[in-house]
Amino acid sequence: MKKRQLGTSDLMVSEVGLGCMSLGTDKEQAESIIDAALHDGINYFDTADLYDFGLNEEFVGAALKKKRKEIILATKAGNRWNEAKDGWTWDASKAYIKEAVKHSLKRLKTDYIDLYQLHGGTIEDNIDETIEAFEDLKKEGLIRYYGISSIRPNVIKQYLEKSSIVSVMMQYSLLDRRPEEWFSLLNDHGVSVIGRGPMAKGLLTDKWETKLNEKGYLSYSEEELRRLLPQVAAESGLTMTETAIQYCLKQQTVGTIVPGASKIEQVQANCRASEARPLSGEEFVALQALTKFDKYEGHRE
Template sequence: MKINYTKSGIPLSAFGLGAMNLPTYQEQANEILKAAIDNQITYIDTADLYQKGKNEAIIGKFLKENKLRQDVIIGSKVGNAFNMNNDEVTWDPSAKHIKEGIINSLKRLNTDYIDLYMLHGGTIEDNKEEVIHTFESLKKEGLIRAYGISSIRPNVIDYYLKHSNIDTIMMQFNLIDNRPERLIDSIESKDVKILARGPLMKGLLTDKYESILDRKFQEGTLDLSYESIKHALETANKSGNLSELSYGYLMQFPVASIVNGASSKAQLLSNIRHFENVMKSETNNRTINDIRKLFSNLEYKDHLV
């Protein structure tokens, strides 16, 4: 497995496991986690919010029982205050919440440090200096090794690029949602790396695209109609496997880890196989550029200033 380093030296497997959709039963989740480890995936992406802490706890139990903490890189996220008794979630990027949040995440994850701690969203109205100061203090205390943000808001991304020492930005990025392209130069100029989430667009960029389009994208997505997505996918599918094309596309950018979600071991293994095919074949950039032209150029429309 290829390892990419962030500017603080955090080693991220080029293919990461997005844990958000892991089953909530330990045994079923263990199967997927074990398959990831067996295939040299060392980056595991979670958040305190996922299943209200259960996701971190499942990962923590698996790592402890298998004595794997030293072998993996954990990314987790903070900023959403959730209520255990109802579905209420409120945004709270205060120092108090982040400091309480990390203590709880560390307990659940059975560890005394998190490799990469991310702000789980964020708005331009937040007290961003307080957020940065808090992340910097956690780093000094040794509770985290590096920090980043997960955001698709250009104004928020721009602020953190200019005023903080973030290592990474997590954003949805794939052939269909190509909005991050416009931000690449500014991200690269700060030596920040991208964690590309949703690389297969909820399964749309796989050979099951027809059924997934019907099941999940009847109304289209991101200003794109059902028909236009279908047409682009049908045409692209004639040139190669859609997952491989999307992975190859992402490899052209400063993406440190392609963070793939999977709800079953079979999905994960199939995605790994396609990722490995791309790594082996050194996919031709010209093919990728031609494929990219089949998909509309999208851009972020909100939160620009």
């Protein structure tokens, strides 16, 4: 699988990674999905301490331990769960992040994290203190690089101005083009997008008809999707999955996309789609003309 440089870092990540949140709580099943990802050329694995309250990190760490030097391991922090493990609160303080990383390292069975990400963030955080925490962890050798996972424009701007982040994780797909508003600014700062949700909850797969529901998707109504998706499927001559993935990869701002997977077959389909021919310029423009270019309305200032 082709690789791309993540921001200004020396991390070369597979164009398709594995978003680990959907691995589930069966260790054997989770490890089989990870093994399939490795087999098909995925080297970027993205988890978080919040996923199944640390169990996800444990599964990922165990499955990747023998391949540690060959893979790029990413996790996240900032959501502080309670002792009962039935809820959590937001904590972006320096003290908490520096404590959280120790627990993640233990669960992941490693002594360093390639990409450590703030799992959210608000403009009310003490952002300077949060950045200081990540910079300390870099100096201590516990993390190689850091980024944020956020859709809030005001938060993203602050980190671009003040920090040395190499990536911003955002939900991004042909049906959620909101991040495109910020691609030029991210390019100017040498920061990559990590695109989560590229399949739009299955709507951008060949099984899209089974994924429709009365709630629609974001600003799309069910009826709009019923009209739109056949047009998307017909536009490029590729499968729907190939179209979805190749649309995201057409953007050089995108360092990697991280579809989740709860089955081996889903991993294999995503990896095959990454090897499909790229969209032509005409196809890309036509797909953009079919779909909405919405903007994030909140958290702008």
